[in-house]
Amino acid sequence: ARYVVAFRPSWLKAIPMVDRMFMARFLKRPIPAAERWAFIEDFLMADGEAAMGTVYTAVNKKAVEEMPQAYAQLTMPTLLVSGEYDQIIPVRLGxxxxxxxxxxxxxxxxxxxxxxxxxxxxxxLREIGNFLERPLVPLVSVP
Incomplete structure (x- = not known):
């Protein structure tokens, strides 16, 4: 992961079809070219330390495997969304x-x-909307 974040030359954008190659690991379905290129632009422009922090805390399988205690201690309704074919954080972890x-x-x-x-x-968006529209159950009873 450190190498991927450290090696982000601007000429990467000049490689034919780099947008498709770069996104292949993340996607099951194709997305519009503008969205692929926006992702690459963000990747190339991101602050190195911030990018490493994201890799280690958010998109890293190891981090997800080490976070069970955090999930067990949640006190508010929480929605986890998985892509059926996610190779980064597989459905089984969700x-x-x-x-x-x-x-x-x-x-x-x-x-x-x-x-x-x-x-x-x-x-x-439908799944997020359905989750947000659910009535909340009070944590304490009101007399």
Whole structure:
């Protein structure tokens, strides 16, 4: 991961089809070229330390495997969204995290990879909307 973040030359954009190669690991379905290129631009322009922090805390399988206690201690309703074919954080890890706490709901977006919000935005937004519209159960009873 450190090499990927450290090696981000601007000439990378000049390689034919680099947008498709770069995104292949993250996607099950194709996304528009403008979105692929925006992702590459963000990657190339990102602050190195911030990018490493993201790799280690958010998109890293090891971090997800080490976070069970955090999921077990959540006190508010939480939605975990998995892409069915996510190679970065597989569905099984989302299922395991949700099993640790009744406040954690897990949904799987079919036929998507690590970025279901890009690959199937309508389904993703529907799932988020459904979650946000659920009535909250009070943590304490009101007399």
């Amino acid at each position: 299922k395991q995290a949700a099993a640790l706490n009744s406040k954690v709901q897990h949904c799987i977006i079919p036929n998507t990879g690590h970025f279901p919000m890009l690959e199937d935005a309508p389904t993703y």
